[in-house]
Amino acid sequence: MSNQQLTYSPFDPEVMADPYPVYRELRDHAPVYWSSQASCWVLSRYDDVSAALADPATYSSASGIFPTPPGVDMTDLFLPMLIMSDPPRHTQLRHLVSKAFTPRRIAGLETHIHTIVDDLLDQSPETGPWDFVSEFSGPLPAIVIADMLGVPREDRDRFRTWSTTLIQSNPVRGEFGAGLDAAAALYEYFSAFLADRRAHPQDDLMTALVQAEVDGEHLTEEELLGFCLLLLVAGHETTTNLLSNSAVILAQHPEDRRALADDPELVPAAVEELLRYDSPVQGLARTLTRQVDLHGQAMAAGDTVLLLFGSANRDDHAFPDADHFDINRRPERQVAFGRGIHFCLGASLARLEARIALRALLTRRRDWDVDIDSAVRLRSGPIRGFASLPIQ
Template identity: 95%
Template sequence: MTSQQLTYSPFDPTVMEDPYPVYRQLRDHAPAHWSPEASTWVLSRHEDVSAALADPTTYSSASGIFPTPPGVDMTELFLPMLIMSDPPRHTQLRQLVSKAFTPRRIAGLEGHIQTLVDDLLATTPETGTWDFVSEFSGPLPAIVIADMLGVPREDRDRFRTWSTTLIQSNPVRGEFGAGLDAAAALYEYFSAFLADRRAHPQDDLMTALVQAEVDGEHLTEEELLGFCLLLLVAGHETTTNLLSNSAVILAQHPEDRRALADEPELVPAAVEELLRYDSPVQGLARTLTRQVDLHGQAMAAGDTALLLFGSANRDDHAFPDADHFDIHRGPERQVAFGRGIHFCLGASLARLEARIALRALLTRRRDWDVDIDSAVRLRSGPIRGFASLPIQ
């Protein structure tokens, strides 16, 4: 196959079902591929994706991180977000937000997350079929995020609905309106909540964000709202889909599942392999600030480049026999959470939730099957996971 014969769109339903054969073709034949459907260059090799992530001066985030049709400006659709900013403002924002998102705060959640996991599993049947997403992988991170922010738990179902609507709003299919409505609802909700925390401080992340200060500077109201939206969607959806993808992978690899059940100390390394093997975030976009010549292609200043994390994590040059799932691999170079200045701020939380949830599943639900034919996939370009996953 020649590069001219290759077609790739991150919004193609058949690609979403199983993108990895297409990724291999891209890496082998068109590592710098122009996708007319998404109006973006597509970088698929681990070396190129890693280099782009390490060079925010050339690969800017300020114009948006998702490929959109011509004429659609992401920065006009959403309030300022940490993930859509460049230095020096990104550096300032990251410092402010990091003060409210410390390793100590995350580590202190372990007991709370364990209780939530135990409570959720206690309500699921030990035999028969149930929906893994609606009853376990969806509620867990939603409750954790709501509790971190200090938001009442009774609002978590609304959060889940808003978040899922945002994630599944596909601009290529003309579905962006519902996503914008969901974002507006979230902004309205958080605006009132922020006002309450200013008047009545509490021991929660929302209060910490309001009070965070670096060199006498606080987050603006728009930046606070943007971060709340980012935290809800990224912190919630990433973990939900990591857990759902993991349930499928371990059902397909029963020997590895038994090994993890017998030796739970292997779970942390297995989480890294699960992240590599089927990344919840398949890729994010950047905008070129200068011309880049790569693999015989001239990518012009102003062009968008989609960095395929999911493909980079299946690159045999970085991970020998990359299409093979191996819980003993220890894939230190996997880029499921990105790399560089935009490395996912919530990575430690997602890892903690995954470790606790998987250990509990392996202990209390040692064997399971998934009805993959009845599962409903998310239809979002960058996010890989399930809207529904029957499990028994």
């Protein structure tokens, strides 16, 4: 199949339903592919994606991380975010923010996460149908993030609504309006909250962010608001979709599910395989700072390049028999959380939540079925997951 015969857009509903066959076509026949629908180049092979992630000087994040239509600049739409910055400012920001994500702080959440998971399962039916997203995989990370920030728990439903609206705003379909409204609501909320924490410090993440400094420098107000937005969306949506995708995969692989239920010690490695097999973040974009020649194709300075994490994680050259789900695989090189300077700051928290949630689910609900025909997928190209997932 030639490049001209292949059609790919990250926002195609058929691709969102099952992107992996077209990923294979891209890797085999068009490893450097121009998507006219998304106005960007697409890299799909593991080695190419990994090399791009390791070269932020060439593949810049400063102009945005999602494909947007010509003339739309993400930096004009959102306040500064860590994920949309390059060194040296990125280095300073990450050093500041990492103080709020120390191993000790994350480890200290384990007992609290266990309690939240048990409470959510106590409220769910043991046999009857329930919506896995609205009743379990959605509330869990929303509660954790709200509690980390010190935000009143009664506000978490609003957070979930704002976050989901923002994630599902599709720029290719001209649906940025609702997402920008959601972002504005979040900025307004967090602005008042930051002011309160400056006046009345607490033992929470928001206070830690306000107080964090390196060489006498604090985060600016805009950077704090941008980080709050990033933390809510990335810290919430990634874990929600990891758990929802995992519920589907394990329903489709009952023998593996039984093996995990029988031996919970297998769960941590299985989480890595679940991340590889159906990555919650399928890809993020970069902007070229210089011309790059790859596989006989020239990509010009200023062009947008979409790095397909989901495709890289299904590359047979990196993971033999990659389309096969294997809980005994050790996919240490999977790139579901990215790589290099932009490796997901909340990866350890997402892994902890997933391990605790899946162990509890496998202990208390050893068997389940998913009504995939009634499930509703998220309409966001880069984010793979469900808005609704009926399960029993």
